[in-house]
Amino acid sequence: MTFAWTPHRFSGGSLALDVANSVVLRDDPARRIDRFADPALIGAFAGGANRHGAERDRFGRLEPVAADARENFLALREAIDRHFRAQARGDGSPALLADLLERVAETLRRSGDRPQALDTATARSALSLVALSEPDRLKICPNCRWLFLDRSRNRSRAWCDMAVCGNRVKASRHYRRRRKEIRP
Template identity: 65%
Template sequence: MTFTWTAHRFAGGALALDVANSVILRFDAARRIDRFADVAALDAFADAANRFGAESTRFGTLSPVAEQNRARLLRLREATDRHFRAQAAAEHRADLMADLLEAIAAVLRSTDHGGRAAIALDTATAHSALSLTANPEPERLKICPNCGWLFLDKSRNRSRTWCDMAVCGNRSKAKRHYHRSREEAQG
Protein backbone atom coordinates (compact mmCIF):
# COMPACT_ATOMS: atom_id res chain seq x y z
CA MET A 1 0.00 0.00 0.00
CA THR A 2 1.43 3.36 -1.04
CA PHE A 3 1.23 6.14 1.52
CA THR A 4 1.78 9.87 1.11
CA TRP A 5 2.29 12.29 3.98
CA THR A 6 -0.17 15.19 3.71
CA ALA A 7 -0.70 18.39 5.70
CA HIS A 8 -3.49 16.68 7.68
CA ARG A 9 -0.96 14.23 9.10
CA PHE A 10 0.77 17.18 10.79
CA ALA A 11 -2.24 18.54 12.69
CA GLY A 12 -0.71 17.92 16.12
CA GLY A 13 0.85 21.35 16.44
CA ALA A 14 4.21 19.97 17.63
CA LEU A 15 6.65 17.57 16.00
CA ALA A 16 6.55 15.14 18.94
CA LEU A 17 2.75 14.88 18.68
CA ASP A 18 2.90 14.42 14.90
CA VAL A 19 5.36 11.57 15.43
CA ALA A 20 3.08 10.03 18.09
CA ASN A 21 0.17 10.33 15.65
CA SER A 22 2.01 8.22 13.07
CA VAL A 23 0.04 5.25 14.41
CA ILE A 24 -3.41 5.32 12.83
CA LEU A 25 -6.31 3.90 14.87
CA ARG A 26 -3.91 3.18 17.72
CA PHE A 27 -6.51 1.52 19.96
CA ASP A 28 -8.26 -0.58 17.31
CA ALA A 29 -6.15 -3.73 17.03
CA ALA A 30 -7.98 -4.94 13.92
CA ARG A 31 -7.45 -1.72 11.94
CA ARG A 32 -4.30 -0.25 13.54
CA ILE A 33 -1.68 0.99 11.06
CA ASP A 34 1.84 1.96 12.07
CA ARG A 35 3.05 4.31 9.33
CA PHE A 36 6.62 3.99 10.57
CA ALA A 37 6.60 0.21 10.02
CA ASP A 38 7.27 1.04 6.38
CA VAL A 39 10.88 2.28 6.25
CA ALA A 40 10.17 4.36 3.13
CA ALA A 41 7.31 6.15 4.92
CA LEU A 42 9.50 6.73 7.97
CA ASP A 43 12.27 8.18 5.79
CA ALA A 44 9.75 10.37 3.93
CA PHE A 45 8.33 11.71 7.22
CA ALA A 46 11.28 14.06 7.80
CA ASP A 47 10.83 15.70 4.40
CA ALA A 48 7.07 16.01 4.92
CA ALA A 49 7.62 17.51 8.39
CA ASN A 50 9.88 20.11 6.75
CA ARG A 51 6.99 21.09 4.47
CA PHE A 52 3.93 20.68 6.70
CA GLY A 53 5.02 20.58 10.34
CA ALA A 54 4.14 23.31 12.82
CA GLU A 55 7.73 23.36 14.08
CA SER A 56 9.36 23.17 10.65
CA THR A 57 11.25 26.44 11.12
CA ARG A 58 12.23 25.73 14.73
CA PHE A 59 14.70 22.94 13.98
CA GLY A 60 15.88 23.87 10.51
CA THR A 61 15.99 21.11 7.94
CA LEU A 62 15.08 17.69 9.31
CA SER A 63 16.85 14.62 7.99
CA PRO A 64 15.66 11.00 8.19
CA VAL A 65 16.55 8.91 11.22
CA ALA A 66 19.69 6.82 10.87
CA GLU A 67 18.95 3.11 10.69
CA GLN A 68 20.69 2.40 14.01
CA ASN A 69 18.50 5.03 15.76
CA ARG A 70 15.08 3.92 14.49
CA ALA A 71 14.32 1.75 17.53
CA ARG A 72 15.06 4.71 19.83
CA LEU A 73 12.69 6.92 17.81
CA LEU A 74 9.92 4.31 18.09
CA ARG A 75 10.49 4.04 21.85
CA LEU A 76 10.31 7.83 22.08
CA ARG A 77 7.13 7.88 19.98
CA GLU A 78 5.38 5.40 22.28
CA ALA A 79 6.55 7.13 25.47
CA THR A 80 5.40 10.47 24.04
CA ASP A 81 1.98 9.07 23.22
CA ARG A 82 1.49 7.45 26.63
CA HIS A 83 2.63 10.48 28.62
CA PHE A 84 0.75 13.18 26.70
CA ARG A 85 -2.39 11.07 26.30
CA ALA A 86 -2.48 10.71 30.11
CA GLN A 87 -1.77 14.41 30.53
CA ALA A 88 -4.65 15.29 28.16
CA ALA A 89 -6.91 13.11 30.30
CA ALA A 90 -5.69 15.02 33.40
CA GLU A 91 -3.86 11.95 34.72
CA HIS A 92 -0.51 13.00 36.13
CA ARG A 93 1.65 9.89 36.31
CA ALA A 94 5.27 10.17 37.37
CA ASP A 95 6.09 6.77 35.83
CA LEU A 96 5.01 7.96 32.37
CA MET A 97 7.04 11.16 32.73
CA ALA A 98 10.07 9.09 33.76
CA ASP A 99 9.64 6.79 30.73
CA LEU A 100 9.40 9.81 28.44
CA LEU A 101 12.48 11.47 29.92
CA GLU A 102 14.45 8.21 29.63
CA ALA A 103 13.43 7.87 25.96
CA ILE A 104 14.40 11.49 25.30
CA ALA A 105 17.76 10.95 27.02
CA ALA A 106 18.44 7.79 24.98
CA VAL A 107 17.87 9.69 21.74
CA LEU A 108 19.95 12.67 22.78
CA ARG A 109 22.83 10.44 23.95
CA SER A 110 22.91 8.78 20.53
CA THR A 111 22.86 12.08 18.63
CA ASP A 112 25.73 12.51 16.22
CA HIS A 113 26.93 16.10 16.38
CA GLY A 114 29.00 15.67 13.25
CA GLY A 115 28.47 19.20 12.02
CA ARG A 116 25.70 18.35 9.57
CA ALA A 117 23.45 21.16 8.38
CA ALA A 118 20.33 19.09 9.03
CA ILE A 119 19.07 17.80 12.36
CA ALA A 120 17.89 14.19 12.50
CA LEU A 121 14.19 13.58 13.01
CA ASP A 122 14.76 11.63 16.23
CA THR A 123 16.80 14.44 17.79
CA ALA A 124 14.26 17.10 16.81
CA THR A 125 11.44 14.92 18.14
CA ALA A 126 13.26 14.57 21.47
CA HIS A 127 13.65 18.36 21.71
CA SER A 128 9.99 18.86 20.81
CA ALA A 129 8.81 16.35 23.44
CA LEU A 130 11.05 17.95 26.06
CA SER A 131 9.58 21.38 25.25
CA LEU A 132 6.06 19.99 25.60
CA THR A 133 6.82 18.67 29.09
CA ALA A 134 7.42 22.26 30.18
CA ASN A 135 4.15 23.46 28.61
CA PRO A 136 2.67 26.01 31.02
CA GLU A 137 -0.84 25.36 29.65
CA PRO A 138 -1.44 21.59 29.75
CA GLU A 139 -5.17 22.15 29.14
CA ARG A 140 -4.29 23.01 25.54
CA LEU A 141 -3.28 19.38 24.95
CA LYS A 142 -6.29 17.48 23.61
CA ILE A 143 -7.31 14.18 22.05
CA CYS A 144 -9.40 14.25 18.87
CA PRO A 145 -12.73 12.52 19.57
CA ASN A 146 -12.87 11.26 15.97
CA CYS A 147 -9.44 9.76 15.28
CA GLY A 148 -7.82 9.75 18.74
CA TRP A 149 -4.83 11.85 17.72
CA LEU A 150 -3.09 14.19 20.14
CA PHE A 151 -3.01 17.89 19.28
CA LEU A 152 -2.34 21.29 20.78
CA ASP A 153 -5.35 23.59 20.86
CA LYS A 154 -3.83 26.92 19.91
CA SER A 155 -7.18 28.68 19.50
CA ARG A 156 -7.60 31.82 21.53
CA ASN A 157 -10.54 30.51 23.57
CA ARG A 158 -9.32 26.88 23.75
CA SER A 159 -12.45 25.64 21.97
CA ARG A 160 -10.87 23.50 19.28
CA THR A 161 -12.44 20.05 19.29
CA TRP A 162 -10.86 18.13 16.41
CA CYS A 163 -7.28 17.64 15.29
CA ASP A 164 -8.28 18.97 11.85
CA MET A 165 -11.65 20.58 11.16
CA ALA A 166 -11.39 19.83 7.43
CA VAL A 167 -11.06 16.09 8.05
CA CYS A 168 -12.22 14.93 11.48
CA GLY A 169 -14.59 17.85 12.07
CA ASN A 170 -16.33 17.33 8.75
CA ARG A 171 -16.54 13.57 9.30
CA SER A 172 -18.11 14.08 12.70
CA LYS A 173 -20.61 16.61 11.40
CA ALA A 174 -21.50 14.42 8.41
CA LYS A 175 -22.02 11.43 10.73
CA ARG A 176 -24.36 13.46 12.97
CA HIS A 177 -26.28 14.70 9.92
CA TYR A 178 -26.61 11.16 8.57
CA HIS A 179 -28.00 9.83 11.86
CA ARG A 180 -30.32 12.80 12.30
CA SER A 181 -31.68 12.40 8.74
CA ARG A 182 -32.10 8.67 9.22
CA GLU A 183 -34.03 9.15 12.47
CA GLU A 184 -36.31 11.72 10.81
CA ALA A 185 -36.97 9.37 7.91
CA GLN A 186 -37.86 6.50 10.24
CA GLY A 187 -40.47 8.50 12.00
Protein backbone atom coordinates in the same frame (compact mmCIF):
# COMPACT_ATOMS: atom_id res chain seq x y z
CA MET B 1 -2.48 1.78 -2.16
CA THR B 2 0.13 4.50 -1.95
CA PHE B 3 0.58 6.66 1.10
CA ALA B 4 1.65 10.31 1.30
CA TRP B 5 2.50 12.54 4.24
CA THR B 6 -0.18 15.18 3.61
CA PRO B 7 -0.83 18.32 5.71
CA HIS B 8 -3.54 16.46 7.68
CA ARG B 9 -0.89 14.03 8.97
CA PHE B 10 0.79 17.01 10.67
CA SER B 11 -2.24 18.42 12.48
CA GLY B 12 -0.90 17.72 15.98
CA GLY B 13 0.67 21.15 16.30
CA SER B 14 4.10 19.85 17.35
CA LEU B 15 6.61 17.46 15.87
CA ALA B 16 6.48 15.15 18.90
CA LEU B 17 2.70 14.78 18.63
CA ASP B 18 2.84 14.26 14.86
CA VAL B 19 5.35 11.45 15.43
CA ALA B 20 3.08 9.89 18.08
CA ASN B 21 0.17 10.16 15.65
CA SER B 22 2.03 8.03 13.09
CA VAL B 23 0.11 5.09 14.56
CA VAL B 24 -3.43 5.22 13.18
CA LEU B 25 -6.27 3.68 15.21
CA ARG B 26 -3.86 2.99 18.04
CA ASP B 27 -6.62 1.73 20.35
CA ASP B 28 -8.02 -0.78 17.85
CA PRO B 29 -5.62 -3.74 17.46
CA ALA B 30 -7.60 -5.20 14.54
CA ARG B 31 -7.41 -2.01 12.45
CA ARG B 32 -4.22 -0.41 13.83
CA ILE B 33 -1.77 0.91 11.21
CA ASP B 34 1.81 1.78 12.14
CA ARG B 35 3.00 4.13 9.41
CA PHE B 36 6.58 3.66 10.62
CA ALA B 37 6.50 -0.13 10.17
CA ASP B 38 8.03 0.58 6.77
CA PRO B 39 11.45 2.23 7.35
CA ALA B 40 11.06 4.14 4.07
CA LEU B 41 8.05 5.95 5.53
CA ILE B 42 10.14 7.13 8.49
CA GLY B 43 12.50 8.77 6.02
CA ALA B 44 9.61 10.23 4.04
CA PHE B 45 8.11 11.58 7.29
CA ALA B 46 11.12 13.90 7.70
CA GLY B 47 10.38 15.35 4.25
CA GLY B 48 6.70 15.72 5.11
CA ALA B 49 7.56 17.47 8.36
CA ASN B 50 9.84 19.82 6.42
CA ARG B 51 6.88 20.79 4.22
CA HIS B 52 3.91 20.63 6.58
CA GLY B 53 5.06 20.42 10.22
CA ALA B 54 4.10 23.14 12.68
CA GLU B 55 7.67 23.36 14.00
CA ARG B 56 9.50 23.34 10.66
CA ASP B 57 10.89 26.84 11.23
CA ARG B 58 12.08 25.92 14.71
CA PHE B 59 14.15 22.89 13.71
CA GLY B 60 15.21 23.73 10.18
CA ARG B 61 15.50 21.09 7.48
CA LEU B 62 15.08 17.69 9.14
CA GLU B 63 17.12 14.68 8.09
CA PRO B 64 15.85 11.10 8.28
CA VAL B 65 16.60 8.96 11.34
CA ALA B 66 19.81 6.96 11.01
CA ALA B 67 19.22 3.24 10.47
CA ASP B 68 20.93 2.33 13.74
CA ALA B 69 18.73 4.80 15.66
CA ARG B 70 15.32 3.61 14.39
CA GLU B 71 14.61 1.26 17.29
CA ASN B 72 15.29 4.03 19.81
CA PHE B 73 13.19 6.46 17.74
CA LEU B 74 10.21 4.09 17.85
CA ALA B 75 10.65 3.66 21.62
CA LEU B 76 10.71 7.48 21.94
CA ARG B 77 7.48 7.68 19.90
CA GLU B 78 5.74 5.23 22.23
CA ALA B 79 6.96 7.07 25.36
CA ILE B 80 5.69 10.35 23.89
CA ASP B 81 2.29 8.82 23.19
CA ARG B 82 1.92 7.18 26.62
CA HIS B 83 2.90 10.29 28.57
CA PHE B 84 0.97 12.93 26.61
CA ARG B 85 -2.12 10.77 26.09
CA ALA B 86 -2.28 10.20 29.87
CA GLN B 87 -1.71 13.92 30.47
CA ALA B 88 -4.53 14.85 28.06
CA ARG B 89 -6.86 12.45 29.91
CA GLY B 90 -5.82 14.02 33.21
CA ASP B 91 -4.15 10.90 34.60
CA GLY B 92 -0.46 11.50 33.94
CA SER B 93 2.05 9.95 36.30
CA PRO B 94 5.62 10.59 37.39
CA ALA B 95 6.56 7.12 36.06
CA LEU B 96 5.35 7.99 32.54
CA LEU B 97 7.20 11.30 32.68
CA ALA B 98 10.36 9.55 33.86
CA ASP B 99 10.11 7.04 31.02
CA LEU B 100 9.68 9.85 28.50
CA LEU B 101 12.63 11.79 29.90
CA GLU B 102 14.82 8.68 29.81
CA ARG B 103 13.95 8.14 26.14
CA VAL B 104 14.59 11.81 25.36
CA ALA B 105 17.96 11.65 27.13
CA GLU B 106 18.93 8.47 25.27
CA THR B 107 17.99 10.05 21.94
CA LEU B 108 19.97 13.21 22.66
CA ARG B 109 22.99 11.18 23.81
CA ARG B 110 22.93 9.16 20.59
CA SER B 111 22.42 12.19 18.33
CA GLY B 112 26.10 13.14 18.32
CA ASP B 113 26.68 15.52 15.46
CA ARG B 114 23.21 15.14 13.91
CA PRO B 115 21.21 18.01 15.47
CA GLN B 116 18.85 18.16 12.46
CA ALA B 117 17.95 14.47 12.56
CA LEU B 118 14.26 13.69 12.96
CA ASP B 119 14.80 11.76 16.20
CA THR B 120 16.80 14.59 17.78
CA ALA B 121 14.23 17.21 16.80
CA THR B 122 11.41 14.97 18.06
CA ALA B 123 13.14 14.65 21.44
CA ARG B 124 13.55 18.43 21.66
CA SER B 125 9.90 18.92 20.67
CA ALA B 126 8.81 16.51 23.42
CA LEU B 127 10.84 18.47 25.97
CA SER B 128 9.10 21.68 24.99
CA LEU B 129 5.74 19.95 25.44
CA VAL B 130 6.76 18.77 28.90
CA ALA B 131 7.46 22.41 29.77
CA LEU B 132 4.15 23.58 28.25
CA SER B 133 2.80 26.36 30.46
CA GLU B 134 -0.82 25.46 29.65
CA PRO B 135 -1.08 21.67 29.69
CA ASP B 136 -4.87 21.85 29.22
CA ARG B 137 -4.18 22.78 25.60
CA LEU B 138 -3.17 19.18 24.95
CA LYS B 139 -6.20 17.23 23.69
CA ILE B 140 -7.24 13.95 22.10
CA CYS B 141 -9.37 14.14 18.94
CA PRO B 142 -12.72 12.47 19.68
CA ASN B 143 -12.89 11.15 16.11
CA CYS B 144 -9.47 9.68 15.27
CA ARG B 145 -7.94 9.67 18.79
CA TRP B 146 -4.86 11.64 17.66
CA LEU B 147 -3.11 13.97 20.07
CA PHE B 148 -3.10 17.69 19.23
CA LEU B 149 -2.40 21.10 20.71
CA ASP B 150 -5.39 23.41 20.92
CA ARG B 151 -3.93 26.79 20.03
CA SER B 152 -7.32 28.49 19.71
CA ARG B 153 -7.77 31.63 21.76
CA ASN B 154 -10.59 30.23 23.91
CA ARG B 155 -9.37 26.61 23.97
CA SER B 156 -12.47 25.43 22.10
CA ARG B 157 -10.89 23.42 19.31
CA ALA B 158 -12.57 20.02 19.30
CA TRP B 159 -10.83 18.08 16.51
CA CYS B 160 -7.28 17.58 15.34
CA ASP B 161 -8.27 18.82 11.88
CA MET B 162 -11.62 20.46 11.17
CA ALA B 163 -11.36 19.70 7.45
CA VAL B 164 -11.08 15.97 8.10
CA CYS B 165 -12.29 14.85 11.52
CA GLY B 166 -14.62 17.78 12.14
CA ASN B 167 -16.35 17.32 8.80
CA ARG B 168 -16.69 13.56 9.33
CA VAL B 169 -18.34 14.03 12.71
CA LYS B 170 -20.65 16.76 11.45
CA ALA B 171 -21.61 14.76 8.34
CA SER B 172 -22.33 11.70 10.46
CA ARG B 173 -24.47 13.75 12.83
CA HIS B 174 -26.37 15.25 9.88
CA TYR B 175 -26.91 11.80 8.34
CA ARG B 176 -28.32 10.39 11.61
CA ARG B 177 -30.60 13.41 12.03
CA ARG B 178 -31.91 13.09 8.46
CA ARG B 179 -32.56 9.36 8.89
CA LYS B 180 -34.52 10.07 12.05
CA GLU B 181 -36.66 12.63 10.20
CA ILE B 182 -37.40 10.19 7.36
CA ARG B 183 -38.24 7.27 9.67
CA PRO B 184 -41.02 8.13 12.07
